[in-house]
Amino acid sequence: MDAQLYATLDKAWKSTCRVLFGQEIGELKRYEEWLAGQAPILSKRKSYVSGKEVILAKNGYAKNARFISAEEVAQNKSYALSINDIKDIDSISAALAEKCEYAGNRFLGNSSNVEHADIVMNSHFVNSSTNIEESMYVDSSFMVRRNSKYIFGAGYCGQSEFLVRVVGTFNSKRCFESYFIPDSSDLYFCDSCFGSHDLLFCFGQRSTSYRIGNLQLPKEKYLGLKQKILAEVVQELQKEGRFPTLLEIAGSSKEAATGLEIEEDDIPTNMAPIEKGFAFTYKLLFKKEPLGIEQYEKWLSKNAMELVPEKTVLGGTVYCPRNIPYFSKVPKGRMASFSQMLAIGKKSLSQEEVQTLSSIKKHIGKISYFTPELYDGENANYIASPLVYHGTNVYKTYDITYGDNAGVCLLALNSKYVYGCYRVLESQFSFKCYNSLYLNRCLELDSCNKCSDSYFCHNCEGLVDCMFCFNMKGKRFAIGNTDLQREKYAQIKEMLLKQMGEELEKKKELKWDIYSIGAMQ
Numbered sequence: 001m002d003a004q005l006y007a008t009l010d011k012a013w014k015s016t017c018r019v020l021f022g023q024e025i026g027e028l029k030r031y032e033e034w035l036a037g038q039a040p041i042l043s044k045r046k047s048y049v050s051g052k053e054v055i056l057a058k059n060g061y062a063k064n065a066r067f068i069s070a071e072e073v074a075q076n077k078s079y080a081l082s083i084n085d086i087k088d089i090d091s092i093s094a095a096l097a098e099k100c101e102y103a104g105n106r107f108l109g110n111s112s113n114v115e116h117a118d119i120v121m122n123s124h125f126v127n128s129s130t131n132i133e134e135s136m137y138v139d140s141s142f143m144v145r146r147n148s149k150y151i152f153g154a155g156y157c158g159q160s161e162f163l164v165r166v167v168g169t170f171n172s173k174r175c176f177e178s179y180f181i182p183d184s185s186d187l188y189f190c191d192s193c194f195g196s197h198d199l200l201f202c203f204g205q206r207s208t209s210y211r212i213g214n215l216q217l218p219k220e221k222y223l224g225l226k227q228k229i230l231a232e233v234v235q236e237l238q239k240e241g242r243f244p245t246l247l248e249i250a251g252s253s254k255e256a257a258t259g260l261e262i263e264e265d266d267i268p269t270n271m272a273p274i275e276k277g278f279a280f281t282y283k284l285l286f287k288k289e290p291l292g293i294e295q296y297e298k299w300l301s302k303n304a305m306e307l308v309p310e311k312t313v314l315g316g317t318v319y320c321p322r323n324i325p326y327f328s329k330v331p332k333g334r335m336a337s338f339s340q341m342l343a344i345g346k347k348s349l350s351q352e353e354v355q356t357l358s359s360i361k362k363h364i365g366k367i368s369y370f371t372p373e374l375y376d377g378e379n380a381n382y383i384a385s386p387l388v389y390h391g392t393n394v395y396k397t398y399d400i401t402y403g404d405n406a407g408v409c410l411l412a413l414n415s416k417y418v419y420g421c422y423r424v425l426e427s428q429f430s431f432k433c434y435n436s437l438y439l440n441r442c443l444e445l446d447s448c449n450k451c452s453d454s455y456f457c458h459n460c461e462g463l464v465d466c467m468f469c470f471n472m473k474g475k476r477f478a479i480g481n482t483d484l485q486r487e488k489y490a491q492i493k494e495m496l497l498k499q500m501g502e503e504l505e506k507k508k509e510l511k512w513d514i515y516s517i518g519a520m521q
Contacts (some may be wrong), residue, residue, distance in 0.1 A: 001127055005113050005473030009123050013136035019162045020176050020188075021230055027236050028139065028152075032128075034242035035140040035153030037167050040325055042128065047072060054104035057118040057435055057447070058422070060303045061102055062519030073459070073471045075153040079481035086479050087494055089499060092468050093517050100470040100518035103459045106447065119435055119447060127433025131423065131435065143423070144413075156324065165245070167326045177246050179326060188230070189246045192341045193372050200226060201360050203367045213349030213360055214367050217393060225354065232357045246368070253365030260314065260343040269383050277405035278412045281417045281429050285450075287444050288491060288501040291508075293407055293419070295397060299509035300408040300420030304432060307384065307396050310359070313369070314340045319386050320372045320396040323410050323422075325393065330370045331478045338373035372398070383404040432513065444514040455496075456514050467493060470518065 001009075006028070013028040019428075025031075043059035045067040046052070054067045060482050061067075061160055085095040107114045109122040116128045124136040132138050133145040142155035160172045168180040175181060178190040180297040185197040194207040198219075201211045210222040217225070244252075275292055282290040290296070293463050307319035313333045320327040336344065344367055353363040376383075377390035384396045391400035395407040406412040411423040420432040427439035440452040448454075451463040460466070462474040466479050477489035484492070503510055 001115055002113075003181075005115055005127060008113065009127055009137060009139050012125070012150055013058060013152060016152060016162050019150075019174055022227075023234065025234055026241075027313050029171065031237075032140060032240050036128065037143045037245075038153045038167055038326065039140055039155055040323070042130070048101075052105075053116075053343070054162070055116055055118040055130070056102075056104040057106075058303075060434075060513075060515040062516045065515075065519040066410070068101045068103055068437050070103050070106070070107065073101070073103050074473065076472055077470075077481060078483070081480040081482040082204060084497070086468075086482075089496060089512055089517075090482055093512060096468060096470075096518045099481070100458075102518065103447075103471055111428070117411055121287075143160065167324070179246070179370065188226075188233075189249070191246065191368075192374075194376075196404075198222060198226075200229060201349075201354075201364055201368075202345075203369060204341035204343070205436070206342075206345065211348075212354040213347040213364065214345060215351065215354055217354075229357050234510060238401060240285065243467070245329070246284050247326075247329050247370070248333060249335075249361055250364060250368035250370070252332055253362065253368060255363055255365035256333075257314070257344055257366055260312065262340055262343045263314070264337070264339045267382075267383055271383070271395075273381060273393045274383070274405070274407065277393055277417055278407060281405075281431065284429055284441055285431055285497075286501040287497055287506065288505065290504070296420075296504070297396070297408060300432065300508075301421075303434060303513060304397070304420045304422045305398060305408050305410040306396065307386070310335045310372075312336050312340060312476060316340075318372055319384050319396070319398075320338070321386075321410055323398075330434060334369050336369035336371045338371055338375055341369060341371045341373075344369050346403055365483070406408060434514070444517075446514045458514055458518070465489065468517065 010028040014024045017025050045054045047068045048066045049056050049068050049072050052069050054069050077141045079099045082093050084095045104118050107120045111120050112124050114120050114126045117126050119131045120126050121133045123132045126132050126138045129138050129141045131143045133142050135148040137149050138151045140153045141151050146158035148160045152164045154166040156167050157169045165177045166175045170182045173185040175187045175225050178187045181187050181193050183195045187199045189201045190199050191203050193202055193309050195204050195207045198209045200209050202214050210217050210219050263367045278293040285390040306322045309317050310320050313336050316337050318337050347367050349363050353359050373388040379388045380392045381395040382388045385394040387399040389401045392404040394400050397406045397409040400406045400412045403412050403415045405417045407419045409421045412418050413425045415424050415427045417429045422434040424433050425437040430439045430442040433445040436448045438450040442454050444456045446458045449461045453465045455462045455467045457469045460472045464476045466478045477484050477486050
């Protein structure tokens with residue numbers, strides 16, 4: 001890491017530790033491996049131009065594709081494909097493999113002091129991270145946005161400050177080793193606690209404060225025990241350079257929850273409106289009528305979202321996304337549903353059991369369960385979708401926020417009629433798009449912005465009616481980075497869409513995707 005960047009992040013790390021623990025615990029470099037454990041492993045390639053390391057926000061690209069660093073991109077580079085090169089998709093792929101370049105190390109907008117990162121927008125002092133937007137002082141983190149700062153080993157969060165090893169939150173401050181804790185502050189070792197403050201080792205809480213092991217305490221008693229327990233945590237951090245995760249602590253406890261009274265909600269569902277939205281979008285893109293959405297799930301889930309069914313220890317099934325490492329580490333027998341977590345939240349350890357860190361670790365199994373589910377806001381008709389916040393007509397999607405009509409997606413934010421997508425924002429009527437925003441009627445777009453009626457494009461902005469373009473900006477009627485007359489473009493587009501439609505009708509999937517279309521065969 002650059003010396004200036006490291007010095008700034010190390011200073012921010014020490015400030016964060018003073019805020020969380022009341023003291024510094026040592027230099028950042030000693031804890032970097034431990035901090036990185038929360039984030040997906042960084043995808044790294046080499047620039048074929050310079051040999052420079054290229055960081056990619058998503059690890060879906062073919063191994064034999066050509067990569068360059070963002071500063072090496074020649075914007076709007078013409079590939080000058082011939083009519084014979086674009087007679088069908090296989091020919092296009094063959095031509096692209098000799099010319100196209102996938103870009104990484106993308107630091108966009110007003111960003112500065114960024115290293116070992118990709119898709120960083122309007123952010124400053126960022127290291128070893130991906131998908132960072134409008135934030136600063138971020139290290140070993142992922143999917144951080146909306147003016148967050150002092151973020152270390154954290155992810156899937158927004159509008160937050162002073163987080164260390166936290167996954168899944170919005171509008172939170174001063175939190176450590178916790179998961180899914182929106183609108184909260186001063187939480188340590190907590191899971192599924194919303195709108196709360198001043199909690200240690202708590203689970204399934206809603207709008208509570210001054211609790212340890214879910215046990216309500218007087219403020220003064222809580223603060224005294226907190227100081228004592230965190231002193232032990234600091235001591236081990238300084239000695240070992242890490243501290244056991246909440247998942248590890250829960251997994252080591254031999255105790256379990258008993259006597260729970262669970263009220264599972266019986267929510268009516270209906271596949272008909274989901275099928276209707278899917279069919280409408282499919283027809284927009286391919287000019288053909290589809291079969292049911294379930295027929296295309298394998299295709300839609302590739303590069304996007306795969307939900308894995310998990311049995312809960314208390315009965316029932318939940319669905320966990322493979323894409324977020326946290327869920328794969330939940331100890332066996334510790335998975336719960338949203339309703340089960342609310343019931344667990346009503347249980348607590350005893351006065352005697354919360355007096356020391358060792359006692360808490362021993363007995364935490366009585367309440368330490370984890371859930372991939374979160375339901376809040378005005379929701380309707382969601383099926384096998386674990387995280388829905390103001391969402392309607394949702395099928396096998398993880399995290400739809402202020403959206404409707406989505407299927408087999410991970411993070412469809414303020415979007416509608418999107419299917420098979422991975423982290424799309426403010427988009428609509430699109431299939432299989434990734435790390436993109438402001439899309440309309442698009443298929444297989446990766447890392448694109450403000451594009452419409454476009455297919456198979458990478459690292460592009462402001463495209464209208466374009467296909468198979470790389471590193472392009474402000475273009476219209478282009479195929480394979482080659483400008484065409486409007487009438488010729490329309491003719492070739494119709495032919496290519498016919499080919500795609502027939503292939504989908506026969507195989508329920510397409511041979512090519514944006515991650516493979518430009519690779520040497």
